Amino acid sequence: MVEGFEVGGVPFNPDGWGPPDCATTTTTTSNLPLNVPFAPFSRSEKLGRIADWTRTFNNPARSKNPSDAVFDFSNDDSFPGNADDDSTFRLVDGKPPPRPKFGPKWRFQQQRQLPHRRDEEVEAKKREAEKERARRDRLYNMNRSNVNMPRREAAVFKSSVDIQPEWNMLDQIPFSTFSKLSFTVPEPEDLLFCGALETYDRTVDRITPKNERRLERFKNRNFFKVTTTDDPVIRRLANEDKATVFATDTILSTLMCAPLDLLSVHETSQEPLPEAKDDINSAYSLSVEAAYINQNFSQQVLVRDGNKVTFDEPNPFANEGEEVASVAYRYRRWKLDNDVFLVARCEVQSVMELNNQRSFLTLNALNEFDPKYSGVDWRQKLETQRGAVLANELKNNANKLAKWTAQALLAGADMMKLGYVSRVHPRDHFNHVILAVNGYKPKEFSSQINLNQASMWGIVKSIVDLCMKLKEGKYVLVKDPSKPQVRIYEVPPDAFENDYVEEPLPEDEQVQPPTEDGQGAEPNVAAPDVEDKEVEAQA
Numbered sequence: 363m364v365e366g367f368e369v370g371g372v373p374f375n376p377d378g379w380g381p382p383d384c385a386t387t388t389t390t391t392s393n394l395p396l397n398v399p400f401a402p403f404s405r406s407e408k409l410g411r412i413a414d415w416t417r418t419f420n421n422p423a424r425s426k427n428p429s430d431a432v433f434d435f436s437n438d439d440s441f442p443g444n445a446d447d448d449s450t451f452r453l454v455d456g457k458p459p460p461r462p463k464f465g466p467k468w469r470f471q472q473q474r475q476l477p478h479r480r481d482e483e484v485e486a487k488k489r490e491a492e493k494e495r496a497r498r499d500r501l502y503n504m505n506r507s508n509v510n511m512p513r514r515e516a517a518v519f520k521s522s523v524d525i526q527p528e529w530n531m532l533d534q535i536p537f538s539t540f541s542k543l544s545f546t547v548p549e550p551e552d553l554l555f556c557g558a559l560e561t562y563d564r565t566v567d568r569i570t571p572k573n574e575r576r577l578e579r580f581k582n583r584n585f586f587k588v589t590t591t592d593d594p595v596i597r598r599l600a601n602e603d604k605a606t607v608f609a610t611d612t613i614l615s616t617l618m619c620a621p622l623d624l625l626s627v628h629e630t631s632q633e634p635l636p637e638a639k640d641d642i643n644s645a646y647s648l649s650v651e652a653a654y655i656n657q658n659f660s661q662q663v664l665v666r667d668g669n670k671v672t673f674d675e676p677n678p679f680a681n682e683g684e685e686v687a688s689v690a691y692r693y694r695r696w697k698l699d700n701d702v703f704l705v706a707r708c709e710v711q712s713v714m715e716l717n718n719q720r721s722f723l724t725l726n727a728l729n730e731f732d733p734k735y736s737g738v739d740w741r742q743k744l745e746t747q748r749g750a751v752l753a754n755e756l757k758n759n760a761n762k763l764a765k766w767t768a769q770a771l772l773a774g775a776d777m778m779k780l781g782y783v784s785r786v787h788p789r790d791h792f793n794h795v796i797l798a799v800n801g802y803k804p805k806e807f808s809s810q811i812n813l814n815q816a817s818m819w820g821i822v823k824s825i826v827d828l829c830m831k832l833k834e835g836k837y838v839l840v841k842d843p844s845k846p847q848v849r850i851y852e853v854p855p856d857a858f859e860n861d862y863v864e865e866p867l868p869e870d871e872q873v874q875p876p877t878e879d880g881q882g883a884e885p886n887v888a889a890p891d892v893e894d895k896e897v898e899a900q901a
Contacts, residue, residue, distance in 0.1 A: 496734065521842075521843045522840075522843075523840050525851070526853070528854065529851040529852065530852040531849055531850070532832070532837075532850050532851065532852055533828070533849070533850050534842075534848065534849040534850075535847060535848050536847045537620065537621040537847060537848075538846070540820075540821050541621060543817060543820030543821055543824050544814075544817055544820040545819040545820040545822075545823040547698065547819045547823075548696070551694065551695050552692060552694055553599065553604060553693045553695055553705065554595060554599075554674055554675065554691075554692075554693040555673035555675075555691070555693075556673060556674065556677060556678050556690065556691040556693075557676065557677045557690040558672045558676070558677070558688070558690065559671045559688050559689070559690045559711070559713040559722075560664040560666065560669070560712060561664065561665045561669070561713055561714060562663060562664060562712040562723055562779070563665045564714075566662075566781075566796070567799050567801070569796055569798055569799055570745050570798060571740065571744050571745055571798065574795040574796060574797050575796045576796075577655065577658055577659065577783055577793075577794040577796055578661075580657070580658055580661045582685050583661055583686060583687045584685065584686050585657050585686075585687050586677075586680070586686070589610070590609055590610055590613065590707075593678070593707060594678050595675075595691070595693060596608050596693075596705065599693065599705055604695065604703070604705055605703040606702045606704070606830075607702065607703070607704040607705070607826055608704075608706070609704065609705075609706045609707075610706060610707045611706055611707065611708040611709060611772045612769070614768070614822060615764075615765040615768035615769045615772065616765065617821055617825060617839075618764075618765075618768045618818035618819075618821055618822060619761055619764040619768055619818075620821065620841060622760050622761040622764050642731075642791045643731055647791070648731060651791050652727075652729055655727050655783050655794060656725075656726055657687070659725065659726075659727035659781045659783060660687065660688070660711045660712075660727075661687055661688060662796070663725060664688055664712060670688070671690075671713050673690055677689070677691075687711075689709055689710070690709070690711075690713075692707075692709070692710065692773055693705060693706070693707055694708055698822075702826060702830065704822075704826070706772060708772045708773035709724070709769070709773060710724055710773050711724055712724075714777070716776075721777060722775045722777075723776070723777045723778070723779055724766065724770045724773065724775045724777075724778045724779070724804075725781070726778070726780055727780070727782070727783045728755050728759070728763075728781065728783065729783045729785075729794070730784040730785065730797075731788065731791065732785075736754060736755075737754065738750065738751055738754045740782055740784050741784070744782060744798050751782070752780075752800075756811055760811075763811060764811060764813050766780075767804055767808050767813055768813065768818060770804040771804050771808060777801050777802070777803060778802050778803075778807065779799055779800070780799070780801075780802065781796055781798070782796070782798045782799070782800075783797070825839065828850070832852075835852060836852075836855055836857060837851065837852055837853065838853050838857070
């Protein structure tokens with residue numbers, strides 16, 4: 363049986379809002395219920411929900427909707443507290459209300475694995491903040507002097523060849539055309555071997571940043587950079603009709619890697635180099651420094667016991683009794699089609715005995731001039747993360763590494779050795795140390811850096827076919843310094859002769875190679891090869 367529940371009557375208040383004055387009395391004659399708490403309120407106030415079950419102690423946030431007002435009478439004297447009620451209170455649902463899956467602030471967040479420990483996460487955030495701060499500092503220092511000046515325009519590179527107004531431009535080829543070319547060339551044949559080689563010193567493979575070795579200077583050894591038309595062996599082979607096209611490995615590798623070409627040092631990096639030519643980190647200064655490092659490195663990693671491996675003929679460019687660098691010239695011939703053969707002079711710098719077989723090596727050195735430009739400190743990363751260092755160099759110096767690999771492939775080298783040479787101090791471009799040496803097989807390394815031999819020879823074959831269609835004369839193939847394309851010009855017969863050479867820079871503008879005391883000029887250190895710009899085609 364359910365006991366009835368009687369609700370008292372609600373009196374009408376003719377004088378206003380709320381109960382009549384008699385409601386506040388406790389007389390039994392009133393129809394109002396007794397001991398019922400009442401909080402006075404204004405008629406202008408909005409009444410919403412009487413009880414909000416979404417409001418919990420775990421989620422104290424209030425609703426932002428004013429119509430959902432929740433009144434808190436806990437501090438009101440009209441509501442006496444009851445300890446028994448508090449002791450029997452149980453929270454029904456303490457979970458926060460479900461949030462909408464898609465709302466105005468929704469956005470996709472990629473899932474990523476966070477560090478397992480809190481301190482690792484904090485350290486990772488600190489490193490990222492330090493990198494960002496260093497980047498901003500570099501940009502600030504570079505533009506600090508130009509605060510009140512107009513925004514600096516992008517650097518404009520000049521052509522390595524002074525284009526004359528009387529030159530006739532015949533054609534221009536975009537690099538996008540080169541990327542579509544492919545040609546499989548047969549194996550070459552060796553026509554002649556000249557020069558002498560010293561044996562590679564295997565102890566340099568054990569060099570690490572902890573036991574670095576000072577880069578030595580070889581003042582008395584001569585290095586030759588002879589262009590195609592000045593090579594007496596090539597002239598002799600041309601008179602014997604051994605081929606139709608003659609070149610050097612420097613020329614061929616430049617053509618093969620033309621789509622990658624920008625600058626010679628740090629050429630594909632996102633960090634811009636200083637524009638001032640006298641700055642030690644400018645493109646020109648770094649080119650001279652890189653040539654100096656490569657020449658000395660190629661001689662330091664040899665066993666200098668006086669024993670040399672000699673070949674058919676001596677060095678064709680050396681005088682009798684002259685001390686020359688360890689180098690052998692390999693004249694090789696490739697068949698491009700039934701009527702066209704190509705002969706190229708290729709270089710190797712050392713020899714080594716492996717499994718009782720003679721192996722030829724090419725020797726080159728990567729150089730670190732300032733870690734803030736490359737983004738990787740070799741002294742900290744080379745020993746534990748050498749692959750990451752090489753990947754960073756492939757990003758910043760794609761053309762240089764591609765050309766070295768192409769030259770090793772052309773020469774038929776069995777191994778290419780890459781040295782890691784760094785400045786003793788970032789502001790000292792005279793003194794260097796060897797931090798490590800790595801060896802790679804050229805074919806495997808070319809696959810690693812995505813250098814396709816069929817594409818390389820496709821570029822050469824297309825340029826040779828273009829030249830063979832031209833009438834007899836002198837032509838120049840020039841890469842546009844600011845656009846991804848090359849142009850071919852018809853030039854006068856006396857172009858680039860002795861009386862046509864540009865005047866040299868004033869002495870005070872020339873970068874002086876290092877000496878023992880860090881001052882003055884050092885003899886026999888050649889600048890980067892700027893002469894090999896001709897490809898001879900005989901009709």
